[in-house]
Amino acid sequence: MIHLADESTGSTGPGPSLAQEMHDAFSETGLFSSSRDFEYRPQQQRMAELVGIALEKQQPLVVEAATGVGKSLAYLLPSIRRALDSKRKAVITTHTINLQEQLIHKDIPIIQKLVGDFKAVLLKGRSNYLCPTRLKRALAETGDLFTAFEAAELAKLLEWSESTRDGTLSDLTFSPTARVWSMVCSEAHACTPRKCGPGSNCWYQAARRKVAEADVVVMNHTLFFTLLSSNEETLPEDGNFLFPRDFVILDEAHTIENIAAKAFGIHVSESNIRFELSRLHNPKTRKGFFSLLGEREGVELVLTAMSTVDGFFRAAENRCKFSTYAREFRVREPDFIADTLTQELLRIAKVAERAGDTAKNENTKSEVHDLGRKLIAVSASIKAWINQEPEEHVYWAERTGGESRTLALHSAPIDVSPKLRDIFFQPGKACVFTSATLSVGDDTELRWFRRRVGAENCTAACIESPFDFNKQMRLYLVKSMPQPGTPDFEPALCERIRHFLDLSDGRAFVLFTSYSQMQTMADLLEDHCARQDWQLLVQGRGMARHQMLKEFKEDTHSVLFGTDSFWTGVDVPGEALSNVIITRLPFAVPDHPVTASRIEHLEKQGINAFMEYSVPEAILKLRQGVGRLIRSRKDKGMCAILDNRILSKPYGRAFLASLPECPREVMP
DSSP states (O other): OEEESOGGGSTTSSOOHHHHHHHHHTSTTSGGGGSTTOOOOHHHHHHHHHHHHHHHTTOOEEEEEOTTSOHHHHHHHHHHHHHHHHTOEEEEEESOHHHHHHIIIIIHHHHHHHHOOOOEEEOOOGGGBBOHHHHHHHHHTHHHHOOHHHHHHHHHHHHHHTTOSSOBGGGOSSOOOHHHHHHHBOOTTTSOTTTTOTTSOOHHHHHHHHHHHOSEEEEEHHHHHHHHTOTTTOOOOTTOSSSTTEEEEESSGGGHHHHHHHHTSOEEEHHHHHHHHHHHOOTTTOOSHHHHTTOHHHHHHHHHHHHHHHHHHHHHHHHSOOOSSOOEEEEOSSOSSOOOSHHHHHHHHHHHHHHHHHOSSHHHHHHHHHHHHHHHHHHHHHHHHHHTOSTTEEEEEEEESSSSOEEEEEEEESOOHHHHHHHHSSTTOOEEEEESOOOOTTOTTOHHHHHHHTOTTSEEEEEOOOSOHHHHEEEEEESOOOOTTSTTHHHHHHHHHHHHHHHTTSOEEEEOSOHHHHHHHHHHHHHHHHHTTOOEEETTSSOOHHHHHHHHHHSTTOEEEEOGGGSSSOOOOSTTOOEEEEOSOOOOOTTSHHHHHHHHHHHHTTOOHIIIIIHHHHHHHHHHHHTTSOOSTTOOEEEEEOOTHHHHSTTHHHHHHHSOOOOEEEEO
C-alpha cells in the first residue's frame, strides 16, 4: 500500500510528462523489462512517478521507501532524465560509503545501458586526494621538514602516485601518518585550478573538472554540507544548492538531522591545535616551516604556545565534572574558562604571515600563510565557544583518545529545522529526502521526521515493502529479563544470545547499544562459538568494518557482534545473515549534551520529550537494525529482541507497530 500525505500536487492523477515517462519505464513492458533481473514492482513505479513530479515542478519531496522497493533506481532514472533533458546537474548524497559505491558501480551503469551514455562521478572530500604539487614541494624540502621515517613515507607516496587509479586514500595500500598526509593532500591554498591545471596530474582538480562536466555527482552527506557552507566550493544561485541549475537527492535521509547539527556547529580539539602548531615547529624533531625559514621568534612562540595549549585545556578539564565513564560534559554558561590561548595563536599567525611574505618559494609561502589563517580560524572558534555564540547552540567538552586523553570543545544547534527549512524547503527548491526508515508507528504521513528537518509543508509519501514478511521472517520477543546492572542480567543475556544463535546455527548479527557490554558478551560466548565452529567477528578487535563484513559474507556460519555502525547501511542478502539479535532497544544516551538539549527544548514547549523524541528516534534505529535481515524476496530468517520493555512498557506498542507484519512468538 502507498500512503500519500499531500495530494494537492496532482500526483494522484495524470502526472506531468516526466511522471508519465517514469510510469511507463517501470511498467511490466517498460524500459527495464528487457533486463532479466527486472521484476515489476508497483511500489517502485509509484516512487519514480513522485520523484518525477517533484523534480519537474521544482518542489521538495519526502518519501519513505521500505526495503525491497528498489528506491535507488526509482530516484536515479527520473533524476538522470531531468538532468539530461533540462541540462541540470543531479547531486546524489548518501550517508554510507557502501551506498555510494553501489550507485556508482552497480545502479548507474544499469541506467547507462538503457538510456545511453551520460557522465556520473563520485566526489570525495578534498583532503582525501593527493596533491602532486604539494608532494613535489615536500620532497624538495624533506631535510628541513621531515624526519627520516617521514621521508621514507614520502618516497612510498611518490611511488604509489605513479600507479594509483584515483589518487585518494582509499586506493592506498598503507596508512601514512597524519602529519605526512596533511603536508601532501589537496588543500585550497596550494591545490588550485591555476597551480594544478590540466597536465599537472592533480587528481582533485581532475575530479573537479569531471564534476563540472558531470550530469550526476555522488557524494556523502558530510561533504555536501561542507561544500554548502564553503565560499570556495559553492556557486550560490536562486533555487540551487552547490552548482548552477542543480537539484539534490538525499538518500539515507534519516541521518540528516544529526549530520547537519554537526556540520553547523563549532569543533576545536586540543590535538588538532598541537598538530597545526607542530607543522610550524615540532619541539621533538625540531622540524617545521619556522625552522626552514629561520624564523626564531616563531619557534619561541610555538614552544610557549604548546605549554599554553596544555594549560588551557587542563584548566577546562578540571572545571568539567566528568563522571568515571563519561566522555562529555555540558557547559551551560559563557566564560566557562579564561581565554588564555587565542592571543598567543593570533601572534603566531601574524609571525606566520610575515615569514610567508619573506619566503622565496611560492609554495612554501602559501603553506605558511595557510597555517596562519587556520590559527586565526581556530582562535575565532575558541572565542565563539567561550562566549557561547550563537545562543541557540548546546556547548560541551569531550574527552577523546585512549589513556592519553585529550580534550575537544564542541557546539551544535539545538534545533536544525529552521536552517534546513531555509536550505531545502523553500519555493523553487527541487530536492528529495528518502530512506527506508522515516515513519514511526502508523505515522504514514511522516510527520515526526518532517518536523525534525523543517519539512512540515512538504509533500510526503510512505511506500511499503513488496516483501512477504509473513512468509520470510519470524519475530521472537522475550517476556522476562533481569534488569541491566543486576547480578543476573549478564548471565541471562548470554544465555538468550546463545539460545538464538543455536536456533539459526550461527549466521547472525548480534547488535548492541553498549560497546562494553558487547565485549563482555563476546568473551562469554567465544568458547561456545568455537565449539560450534562459528567464526566470531567482534567490532573493535583489530579488524576493519569492511573486512568484518567480507569475512561474514564468505563464512556462512559466522557470527558478528557489532554496535552503532552495524545497525544501518549494511547489506548481506542470502543465508549468511539469517538471524538478527537485538540486545537492547536503541535509545540514545539521554545525558549526551545534544540529546539532553533537544529534550529540554521540547519540554520548554510543553511537549512530552520522551514520547515525541526519544521513542521515535529509537524506533527508527530499531527499524534500521531489524531491516538488516530481509534484503531480497529469497531471504528468510528470524529476528530476536531481547529487551522485554517492548512487551512490558506502554511505549512498546509503538515499537511493535513499526515492525514488519510477521509471525511473532513470545518467549517466557
